[in-house]
Amino acid sequence: MQIPKERIISPNEIDDEYLCPICFHLLWKPVECKNCQRIFCKTCIDECLKEKLHACPLCRHYQEKRCSPMFYALLTKLKIECENKLNGCNDILSYEFIEKHQNEQCQYKMKCCRGCQKEILEKDLYQHERNCGTVRIECKRCNQVYKQKQKHEQLECLINMLDISNKKSKTLEKKIEHLDQYIHELETTVNLYIIGGFASGIVHDISLSTLPSSWEIIYDFTYGHVTTVEELRELKLRCKKQIIVGAIQGSSSTILKLAAMGPSEILLLDSPLNEPTKFGNVNWYLTPDYSFGFAPSCSVINCFCADYGEKDNSENRLSWHLSGDGGYRAGVFKDLVHDNEWRKIIMAEKQ
Numbered sequence: 001m002q003i004p005k006e007r008i009i010s011p012n013e014i015d016d017e018y019l020c021p022i023c024f025h026l027l028w029k030p031v032e033c034k035n036c037q038r039i040f041c042k043t044c045i046d047e048c049l050k051e052k053l054h055a056c057p058l059c060r061h062y063q064e065k066r067c068s069p070m071f072y073a074l075l076t077k078l079k080i081e082c083e084n085k086l087n088g089c090n091d092i093l094s095y096e097f098i099e100k101h102q103n104e105q106c107q108y109k110m111k112c113c114r115g116c117q118k119e120i121l122e123k124d125l126y127q128h129e130r131n132c133g134t135v136r137i138e139c140k141r142c143n144q145v146y147k148q149k150q151k152h153e154q155l156e157c158l159i160n161m162l163d164i165s166n167k168k169s170k171t172l173e174k175k176i177e178h179l180d181q182y183i184h185e186l187e188t189t190v191n192l193y194i195i196g197g198f199a200s201g202i203v204h205d206i207s208l209s210t211l212p213s214s215w216e217i218i219y220d221f222t223y224g225h226v227t228t229v230e231e232l233r234e235l236k237l238r239c240k241k242q243i244i245v246g247a248i249q250g251s252s253s254t255i256l257k258l259a260a261m262g263p264s265e266i267l268l269l270d271s272p273l274n275e276p277t278k279f280g281n282v283n284w285y286l287t288p289d290y291s292f293g294f295a296p297s298c299s300v301i302n303c304f305c306a307d308y309g310e311k312d313n314s315e316n317r318l319s320w321h322l323s324g325d326g327g328y329r330a331g332v333f334k335d336l337v338h339d340n341e342w343r344k345i346i347m348a349e350k351q
């Protein structure tokens, strides 16, 4: 540790007795020669004595003695600039703390980057090394040493890659599971669609027992019941892809006298009056405050309130009031506003 006189605050007030006669800097960890009473830095005098034992450079008869506490107290009053002032450190330290500051605390020391070997201020070193592409790093997982800019973890680390592909295959397995289930559902629906005759559009006299067991009735009220838009919208939550809407005659009957199949989105329709949406061969409508129902896609729907059209395909029209009344029709059977024999039926696949 060497502290040139110029780094002491007010150096002109410093007597020569504060300076080491060997190195001419401020005395550091001073010891005294008992014989000539001159004070030296401990390291300076030790270096001299290596060449010749007891040869004090001033009196030739060196005998070491602790330096007096009074003198030491004078030293501790000195204020000293940090050796890294030129690098930007403006700290002024007492004699006692200068060593600790310079060795442990000063952020303006120059340090060598472990990668590019450039000298960097200690305070900037962390950031520099994080960005310095040449810093070598050992992967904690696979122990491979790599340069930081190689992006080892994302691209090279075999263990990481294994992890990633394991994760991917788990996701794929799940997807396949879902797909399997989806295909199964699709098969059931397609069977129903083709074998049940729904492919052609509106069907008549279908026995519930011919439908796959995965289908269930989710809405079953007599025509006297007042169907509301809210009821239909809520049903959507219980449906998968497709629904069947139809009518059964009689409380114990299991024959759909008239029915059609369509996507469950039908329950969410907000059709303008007499402007149905075509799915397959069927026109569907859900017009709030008017009615809900279907008719063949080739037929014009004629709702005044519900569909009272009868010129063509009268037997293929189904229409339920949404205007606060029961009814209205199941094919040619109309005016079912207070009817307790006909039933409004909606079916969906079990979830």
Ligand SMILES: [Zn+2]
Residues within 6 Å of the ligand: 020, 021, 022, 023, 024, 025, 027, 028, 040, 041, 044
């Ligand atoms: Zn010295």
Ligand SMILES: [Zn+2]
Residues within 6 Å of the ligand: 033, 034, 035, 036, 037, 038, 056, 057, 058, 059, 060, 061, 062, 063
């Ligand atoms: Zn001496």
Ligand SMILES: [Zn+2]
Residues within 6 Å of the ligand: 082, 083, 084, 085, 089, 090, 091, 101, 102, 106, 107, 108
């Ligand atoms: Zn400093």
Ligand SMILES: [Zn+2]
Residues within 6 Å of the ligand: 113, 114, 115, 116, 117, 118, 128, 129, 132, 133, 134, 135
């Ligand atoms: Zn570097």
Ligand SMILES: [Zn+2]
Residues within 6 Å of the ligand: 139, 140, 141, 142, 143, 144, 152, 153, 156, 157, 158, 159, 160
């Ligand atoms: Zn690795």
